Amino acid sequence: MxxxxxxxxxxxxxxxxFKISEVDPRIYGSFIEHLGRAVYGGIYEASHPAADSKGFRTDVKQLIQELNVPIIRYPGGNFVSGYNWEDGVGPVKERPKRLDLAWRTVEPNEVGTNEFAQWAREIGSEVMMAVNLGTRGVDAARNLLEYCNHPGGSYWSDLRRSHGYEQPHRIKTWCLGNEMDGPWQIGQKTPQEYGRLAYETGKAMRLVDPDIELVSCGSSSTGMPTFPEWEAVTLDHTYEVADYVSLHQYYGNRDNDSANFLARSMDMEHFIRTVTATCDYVKAKKRSKKTMYLSFDEWNVWYHSNDADTKIEPWSIGPPQLEDIYNFEDALLVGSMLITMLRHADRVKMACMAQLVNVIAPIMTENGGRAWKQTIFYPYLHASRYGRGTSxxxxxxxxxxxxxxxxxxxxxxxxxxxxxxxxxxxxxxxxxxxxxxxxxxxxxxxxxxxxxxxxxxxxxxxxxxxxxxxxxxxxxxxxxxxxxxxxxxxxxxxxxxxxxxxxxxx
Structure with a gap:
């Protein structure tokens, strides 16, 4: 017919x-990781004709501002679990080049905490900063927070000022690690190990700045064998120190079954409901008055580029990794994923489409050339523009x-x-x-x-x-x-x- x-x-x-909740605009957030051409060749390309005085591409800025992205997660992702944040501050010429074990590339550290925070301010976004709980822990996290948020009169805050950033960045939202349940993660933890470390790290960070928000690391996907036990165990440690628990999920259509692919947002719905129930179980167990909210800080379609990435030459700078070229049906599923989060606006208060430029992203660029909108740009744009209010x-x-x-x-x-x-x-x-x-x-x-x-x-x-x-x-x-x-x-x-x-x- x-x-x-x-x-x-x-x-x-x-x-x-029939009100669900006010929509927190931060559900229209995104993500920039030091991965592939997200930073180098994406938001930053000093030799590009459209680069500003700091090396950031103004054509990319304009596309991001069109999306009106309220918050951007940084600097990872798997990258953060091996990242020494001190490498990315101070005079650029003195910064070391490091091997990034997560993606087997070389990180030149031309862009770091200060450059990214200033760029985010210029495009009208907040920063969701992640700390390294893979190879590092309490000390590095509280020092980074002091460097970013303390006004002055201490070692790390005065170091920031000496680097040319007199005013603190006042970063409000902080992720306690990334995907620590994953065997691919540098410094993978058991739920007990992560829960204890995250709690002690969060406790120390709140002593530095009591006004921050903290995100406890949840399962890397619904397919993890430890899901949702991971949430139950880790939140048993972090419930009173954290404000959110993270969710990550990607979907693909490798078997070219479009009807099944477009139904995958039902799995996202199941994920949200299960994590919500687990949070409420821990709340009841602890006799707590506090409600744990959800940060869906990695979500998207991702499957087109997986095989191509095996051909990347290791230890290069800014290679074309995870560059999915999205089609029309991908845009439909992205729309349904946004709809799913709106229907759960009472608990999902932050979300980050992963990622923003070049790496599984709505915006693509050519090195030295053009920038353009992928198919998934449009449902993201429409939701961000028209989806603010009461769900x-x-x-x-x-x-x-x-x-x-x-x-x-x-x-x-x-x-x-x-x-x-x-x-x-x-x-x-x-x-x-x-x-x-x-x-x-x-x-x-x-x-x-x-x-x-x-x-x-x-x-x-x-x-x-x-x-x-x-x-x-x-x-x-x-x-x-x-x-x-x-x-x-x-x-x-x-x-x-x-x-x-x-x-x-x-």
């Missing part, structure tokens, strides 16, 4: 009383399908955000059906006198279509057909499409 003659039918009821819980009736790994997958994946001050509602909707359009009827009678503003659509006949520096094949249009009449929104959602429907009070 063609989409021209008939369509699936789905219904939603949206009411301003509402819609009542959804959708036809469903069964996939290879999932049952009862709704063809309609949706979230709703209400911006009370602007008197605006945005409906985010993915039609997962690969062959048929979907007729959506949305009851918004709880919002009187609202009218259509726009219906943005991202669609393409070819699920495998990609964008390049020369041609942007996948990009949104504003010609969606949504209409609002008598308190009902009606729209036909194209097959396999991402939709952003915005209404405003008349």
């Amino acid at each position: 063609s989409s021209a003659s008939a369509a699936l039918k789905a219904k939603m009821i949206v009411d301003k009383s 509402l819980q819609p009542i959804v009736h959708s036809p469903k399908y069964d996939a290879q790994d999932y049952t009862d997958v709704p063809y309609l994946d949706s979230a709703v955000v209400y911006r009370e001050a602007e008197e605006e509602i945005t409906i985010f909707a993915v039609n997962r059906h690969l062959q048929e359009a979907m007729d959506l009827e949305c009851d918004i009678r709880g919002f009187e006198n609202y009218r259509m503003v726009e219906h943005i659509v991202l669609e393409h006949e070819d699920l495998k279509a990609v964008n390049t520096a020369a041609e942007e094949r996948v990009k949104p249009h504003h010609g969606g057909n949504a209409e609002c009449k008598d308190g009902f929104v009606n729209a036909r959602l194209s097959k396999a499409s991402w939709n952003v429907i915005t209404l405003r009070k008349a």
